[in-house]
């Protein structure tokens with residue numbers, strides 16, 4: 422067996438692992454990177470990239486339908502689904518070189534295309550290599566969790582791992598789960614011509630502020646998605662007319678395809694974490710806010726990490742942020758801690774739902790009533806009118822003194838709008854920063870400044886302010 426002794430051994434070449442390997446290699450630090458499947462992990466191959474490419478195709482189809490409201494009638498779009506999937510594949514192929522084995526070897530990283538497992542607290546085995554590294558970073562990601570619904574295993578159900586391989590449009594798509602994957606894919610397929618039903622056991626987009634999520638849910642329903650909340654599937658069967666989902670409490674839904682989008686499970690099977698003394702729980706590898714596992718040589722990041730018992734935050738930018746933190750800890754021995762309050766997220770439905778910092782409910786739970794909630798409808802933006810951008814709003818939460826605790830946006834391009842609020846939250850800016858900045862006219866993000874000005878509105882009726890103004894008037 423070949424013995425390798427790098428400074429850092431990274432397991433998993435997805436969003437988190439690639440960032441650690443590239444960052445360490447840039448400083449000339451010896452790195453071994455182990456990947457058992459595809460370079461780029463979930464995000465590139467079966468997650469963010471294909472899903473956003475499919476959403477873009479759906480958006481174009483919808484724009485053609487909506488064109489008649491602008492005086493342009495292009496009729497109902499004709500959809501060549503195989504060509505849509507070619508666009509998805511081409512998008513992946515265009516980004517793939519950035520994550521490729523060749524690129525990383527060019528950076529000086531030793532890439533092993535093997536499955537990794539721990540032999541002991543300081544050793545990993547990958548194929549015919551034994552790796553003894555000073556530090557290990559586990560970035561093995563997550564996989565779709567499949568609920569134990571009787572009969573589900575008797576049909577060829579889809580997950581994000583197989584959805585983008587379809588060459589023909591699903592005629593009747595049933596989606597189990599109304600989280601971000603379920604709703605993004607439900608809307609995209611509906612816009613491309615599928616009949617879509619979403620079955621959600623609880624509330625759809627439950628993590629989001631309900632006032633904001635409502636705009637996306639209403640829009641999906643208007644576009645014809647049959648969205649059933651508080652509904653559970655009791656059993657799945659194949660009958661003469663195709664797949665049938667029997668609902669608890671009665672009712673049946675017929676489908677040609679079933680997409681399971683019911684949450685994730687951490688990829689830890691086969692890693693032999695116990696051999697290395699690494700603790701794990703149902704939500705993933707247990708790490709502290711510094712992303713350290715119970716083995717002091719080993720960090721865990723990204724989808725596989727359950728940070729300080731708060732549960733994982735499964736986003737590509739979070740995996741990248743974790744990578745930056747562990748590089749600082751490993752290379753510079755600096756103390757680091759995940760700051761969850763600064764991390765944004767966006768659900769790419771139309772309208773998009775963007776959020777950074779605390780939602781209103783989270784802020785009330787933490788700060789009680791010592792808050793200001795600043796709300797501005799999207800319709801206050803002239804740009805929303807020129808573009809017929811539909812319904813939406815911004816909701817900003819500040820302390821009584823104006824420190825921004827969180828912001829949420831429901832709007833087209835909410836992800837772009839929330840980015841400025843992310844900057845503000847990360848830098849602990851007050852709401853005055855948005856009141857002072859002058860947004861170019863007419864952008865949708867202007868509703869943020871309007872919300873900020875709303876913070877000062879009660880002051881306008883203050884008797885003191887009025888007295889000062891009348892005093893100053895006497896001086897001409």
Ligand SMILES: Cc1cc2nc3c(=O)[nH]c(=O)nc-3n(C[C@H](O)[C@H](O)[C@H](O)COP(=O)(O)OP(=O)(O)OC[C@H]3O[C@@H](n4cnc5c(N)ncnc54)[C@H](O)[C@@H]3O)c2cc1C
Nearest residue numbers: 433435436437457462463468537561562723724735736737
């Ligand atoms: C449909 C979908 C859409 C998404 N959209 C977005 C989005 O728009 N924005 C966003 O921020 N996030 C999105 N995400 C989430 C995002 O994809 C993940 O958060 C991100 O990929 C996590 O990165 P990671 O490095 O932790 O894991 P991954 O990217 O999953 O990488 C883990 C890698 O480890 C490898 N591996 C596992 N076990 C072993 C082993 N024992 N040995 C060797 N290799 C191993 C795997 O093969 C994989 O390549 C989406 C996810 C899905 C499923």
Ligand SMILES: NC(=O)c1ccc[n+]([C@@H]2O[C@H](COP(=O)([O-])OP(=O)(O)OC[C@H]3O[C@@H](n4cnc5c(N)ncnc54)[C@H](O)[C@@H]3O)[C@@H](O)[C@H]2O)c1
Nearest residue numbers: 568598599600601602603621622682683684735767768769
């Ligand atoms: N835009 C983005 O950034 C983006 C997009 C997609 C996914 N992601 C990441 O991937 C993660 C996983 O996404 P997800 O949507 O699979 O998971 P999720 O956990 O966010 O949502 C799953 C939903 O499925 C429901 N559910 C679970 N079991 C069910 C059952 N038996 N019947 C009906 N409903 C059931 C849950 O109540 C929940 O609402 C997300 O949390 C997110 O971190 C991010």
